[in-house]
Amino acid sequence: MERLIFLIVCLGAFAFFFKNIFRLVATICLGRAENRFDNLWSRCGSMFAYGFGQLRVIQKKFGYNHYFLFWGFMTLVLVNFEFLLNGIFPEFSLDFMGVLYVLLKFAADIMSLVVLGCVVLAIARRLFFRPYFIDQTADAFFILCMVGALMIAYFGQHACEIKLGHLEGGMKMPIAWALSNFFSAESAGSLARVFWWIHALVLLFFMNYLPYSKHLHVLTAIPNCFFRSKDMVATVPRLQFKKGEEFGISKVIQFRWKDLLDFMSCTECGRCQEVCPASNTQKTLNPKEMVHQGKVNLFTNSKAVFATRPADMLAPAPKDARMSVPLINGSDKSVSRKAIWDCTTCGACMQVCPVFIEHAPKIVQMRQHLVMEKAEFPEELIALFENSEQRSNPWGIAPSDRAKWAAELNVPMITEGVQAEYLFYVGCAGAFDSRARQVTTALTKILNAAGVSWGILGNEEKCCGDSVRRLGNEYVFDKMAQANIEQLKKYGIKKIITYCPHCYTTLKNDYRQFGADFEVMHHSELISSLIAAGKISPATDSAGRVVIHDSCYLGRYNNIYEQPRAVIKACSGGRAPAEMERCREKSFCCGAGGGRMWMEELDGKRIYLERTQEALRAAPDTIAVACPYCLTMYEDGVKDEKASDRVKVKDIAEIVAASIS
Amino acid sequence: MHIVVCVKMVPDTTQVSIDPVTNTLIRDGVPFITNPYDTNAVEEAIRFKDKYGAFVTAVSMGPPNAESVLRKAVSIGTDRAILLSDRAFGGADTLATSTVLGLAIKKLNEEQPVDIVLCGKQTIDGDTAQVGPGIARRMNITQLTLVDEVISVNTEKKTIRVRRKLENYHEIIETKLPVMMTVEREINTPRYPTVPGRLHSDEVRVEVWSNAQLKLDTATIGLPGSPTQVRRIFAPEREQGEIMMGEGPDCSKAVEAFFEKLLDRDIVHV
Known part of the structure; x- marks a missing residue:
């Protein structure tokens, strides 16, 4: 008798369990296709x-x-x-x-x-x-x-x-x-x-x-x-711009199936929240909460989809499926717009997630909906979008001024027929921003001193489109990427040196989706290899005690941690740079990634300030960076902290250039 | 309600420089954009559409490639786009331009009565602010220039109340439709086109009207119809500024010295 009761209970429990499992699998299948x-x-x-x-x-x-x-x-x-x-x-x-x-x-x-x-x-x-x-x-x-x-x-x-x-x-x-x-x-x-x-x-x-x-x-x-992503930091998929399609994500079923599995895999351990620069500075975004909202949103809306079709169907949701709760704004089961715009795409959350949830691409795809379908975004971005599209730089400076920095430096122009092994892709900051131009100049000095065969595209160089893509304006990015690749191929470019990690990852990783296959080197990689090969030998130690900052797009996105350290070590008489409490994989964003460089930061503590204070706790003479955005952010931070007279912010190229005289 | 909005393709003047020898514009490689003031006019037209369900027609006079600025207008919601393009229209000054635009809008008026003609306050290449009023004159309708706010529209009584931005004050005017209105940049923030809007504008047919349709006397249009003559173009000399530095924490001395300079140069008066 007891056995019979148990048999019934047990069978019932397993039937219910497998019914639920089937339901979960069916829910995951509602997402869009992707080969994993x-x-x-x-x-x-x-x-x-x-x-x-x-x-x-x-x-x-x-x-x-x-x-x-x-x-x-x-x-x-x-x-x-x-x-x-x-x-x-x-x-x-x-x-x-x-x-x-x-x-x-x-x-x-x-x-x-x-x-x-x-x-x-x-x-x-x-x-x-x-x-x-x-x-x-x-x-x-x-x-x-x-x-x-x-x-x-x-x-x-x-x-x-x-x-x-x-x-x-x-x-x-x-x-x-x-x-x-x-x-x-x-x-x-x-x-x-x-x-x-x-x-x-x-x-x-x-x-x-x-x-x-x-x-x-x-x-x-x-x-x-x-089913984790193979990329260091997963990026958004390329879109096809055909009339009648919907662009970006406004319904939870528009995510790819792995995203839906992500939502179900979260344990709310909060590690993402612990490392998120937005969460750490009292912003609305909390990656853990976002994933949780995705999960409850999915479970609520999947019921509505299942109600409209046979119970045993394993297939993506129909495109026109009606959702009972919106994904963006509108309920406690929705992600708030504010949170969507808070993200710096630094990838810290994805780096620590024990189960490889991919937060940033989800946020960027929701941005895509807001930008491309709704044209609703923080108003300061309209200038960025128009400048990037019309003048191919974020500031809207005339493209004819792009090579002004090179006027007195006798820089070889690939556009004028110079044959060079490397294209130095200067980037918008390196070409237009007065502070970053000093880094560009320093790098040209190093390239010449080491006898590297290099050249630039002069005024013909175009913006890589990094910020535009991270901010969800995929349509404009798509055009920029195609135009860039076409131009680089036209000049027969095979190897590219970049100074900006954002250009670096965009040219190296994002452009692969558009059929590019360039050998891209960040200047930290190139300089460290030049030092290792004895092509340049830094002599004087000018930077004093150096503390190093790992840029998100260099470190977490591309696993470049050792090269900048090797460079600083070579310029500091063999001393390794000092480290901050949060360094390498755990590095804390300067606050400018993901297009946040061009946005107001109205809530909570400024991210750059949080990070600069951390750097200053290491009592440095120099804060070493390898990214123009980080350079700007730290310089602002050091000014805000009234430390400009004792602490310098320098790009590693500047440190090297100063020590090879 | 039928709104006609005039747009012009202009060189991106921030990228234009003047050849010091020939005193002509160096336009090599300078991209063309929609005249910035006109983007506000288009936006205002689309707001009439959103609010009152108006039908919006965009009109531009220019070379065939000016079609791009019309497509931009379509991408944010313009219903119909007409390009007035003919070699005979070329080289026009503001008088000849407003003759062509005025007649084209009259023709549109015959098809569907036009309630409001919207123009930007001026264009960034000519900066004359004459074409809008010229159109009003030729159409014989009221002109409301320098509008920085549309306060209300009464669709039954067919009246409009607007605010004009004058040098030292604002002026509120109410008048009967139809009107020609030129707008200030402050009137609105032009919306950003959505991707579906752009994809639609890529496919839309831009009508091209030549003088075969308008049948204007060639003596009144283009270069022959333009009494304006350009004698010389030059960049005004700009006097070199100077940087003044204060000394020590007390800024009052620096301020004092600064005001002395301003007084010396007759910039401020005691």
């Missing part, structure tokens, strides 16, 4: 390293708590499989595994205690030393208590069975054996089944509760690591 089934081996590698190996989880100390919870769970999955089958077929056992089975039972015994310990720690952390980026939710406590109850029931049942002699105790199950001493034979007899049922019911309930809670990640995190 390439490079299966490297994907498997990612899955093992980051899914099973939890490599990103354990980058924070408390992550080990999760690590043990996770592995405890993995062990217990097998044991619970046996437990459930055993409930229906009392004869069933995994003991055919022999010595492995003994090991498994032993491991399960130990791991159950470990898990219990982890649960207690996790509860204590949330209660007594909760980090600000983790929200106090009833859901989390409920889940933790359920896990705890599972472990207690597990021990209770096994201890009783050992007492009753149904199980062999001793060192094969040391903890349950030790606990068995607390039970008398009678109590063990009556309690064994009680514990068994508690364990069974909690287990089946837990399994079915997962899809309704943030612990859905138990099911989605590992696939999400498998």
Whole structure:
């Protein structure tokens, strides 16, 4: 009788579970198509390293708590499989595994205690030393208590069975054996089944509760690591501009399927919030919240889509599907416009996310909708958009002034027939901004001193379109990218040197979507290789104590961390530069990326100030940067902090140029 | 309601320089743009469309490539675009230009009565501010120049109330439609075209009217119809400015010295 009841409960629970799983898969399928089934081996590698190996989880100390919870769970999955089958077929056992089975039972015994310990720690952390980026939710406590109850029931049942002699105790199950001493034979007899049922019911309930809670990640995190983006920092896909299409994303079903899986994979661990420059300076954007809003928005709107079609259909949502809640603005299940414009696309959130959620492309695609479909964006951007489109630079300076900086420097012009190995793609800042022009001049000095074969495109050079793209004006970016590539190909350009990391990543990575395949070098790469090859030998140490800043688009976007350090080291008599508290992968944005350079920063603390103060805490004589935006931001910050007389902000090229005289 | 908005293609004057030897404009490689004042006129026309459901026709006189500025007008919502293009129209001054535009708008008026003709206050290449009033004169309708705010339109009584920006004061005027209105840049912020709007404008047919349609006497248009003669073009000499630096934390001395200079040069008076 008991077995029959259990059979019914168990079948019911599994039926409900698989129905939910199917529903989740169907929900993911609502998204747009994208191929994430390439490079299966490297994907498997990612899955093992980051899914099973939890490599990103354990980058924070408390992550080990999760690590043990996770592995405890993995062990217990097998044991619970046996437990459930055993409930229906009392004869069933995994003991055919022999010595492995003994090991498994032993491991399960130990791991159950470990898990219990982890649960207690996790509860204590949330209660007594909760980090600000983790929200106090009833859901989390409920889940933790359920896990705890599972472990207690597990021990209770096994201890009783050992007492009753149904199980062999001793060192094969040391903890349950030790606990068995607390039970008398009678109590063990009556309690064994009680514990068994508690364990069974909690287990089946837990399994079915997962899809309704943030612990859905138990099911989605590992696939999400498998389907991660191959790019260092994922960018938006290229669009086709055909009449009748919708551009950008205003409905959650317009995301690609992996984005929808992202929404389901978030555990709200808050690591993205902890590193986000916007969240850190009291802006509206909180990447964790955005992903959560995406998730509830998806679940709410998917119901509306499922109501209109057969229940067993696995296919993208129809284009004209009606949404019950808007994705952008309008409810607590929507992402606010303000948040969308707060992002600097620095990629810090994506760098720390343990399950590889891709935040920035989602934000940029929502911007695309606002810009291209609605023409609704912060008003200061209209000048940027028009200047970029009409005059191919953000300031709207006459293109005929682009090469003015080169007038007295005798710069070789590729446009005038000079044959050169490298094109020095100066970039808008390097050509027009008076401060950045000093860096351009410094770099020309280095190129000449090292005997590099180089030239520029003069007034014919065009803006790469970085800001325009990050701000969601894909239509204009598309035209700029095509025109640029056509021109670079016309002059037979193969190798390009850039000074600006934004030009760098745009030419190197974004333009690939448009069929470009240039060999692009950032000046830090080139200079460090020139020093290594002995083509230039920095002598004088002019910069004093140098603290280095990693630009987002150089570091996180392109993994360039060592080269700028090598350059500074060579110019400082072999001394490595000082580091800030947040450096390398964890570097904190200067505030100018993602087109924020051209926008007002009205809420909260200025990002550049937050970062400059951090740099000044390292007591530098020089703050070294390798990006024109960072240069501007730090110079403003140093002025605001009234430190201009003691601290200089310099590009690494300037530091080198000063030391090769 | 039918609005006709006039737009002109102009060289991007911030990129134009004057050849010091020949005193002519160096236009090599200088891109053409919509006259900035006209972008405000188009925006105002589209606002009439949004508010009153007006039908908006954009008209431009210029060479065939001036079609691009009409397409821009279409990309933000203009319903119909007409380019007045003929070799006979070339070399026109403001008088001859307003003759052609005036007649074209009269023809449009016959098809569908025109309530408001909108023009930018002036163009950035000529800076005369004469074409708008010239059109009003030829159409024999009221002219409202230098408008920086449309206060209200009464569609039943067919009246309009606007604010004009004059040198030292504002003037509020109410008058009967139809009117010709020239607008200041402050009147609005032109909207940014949406991508669907742009894709639509790429496909739209721009009507081209030549003098075969307008049948104007060639003596009244183009170069022969232009009494204006350009004797000389030159860049005004600009006197070199100077930088004054104060000394020490006390700024009063520097301010004193500064005002003395202003007094010396007769820029301020005691």
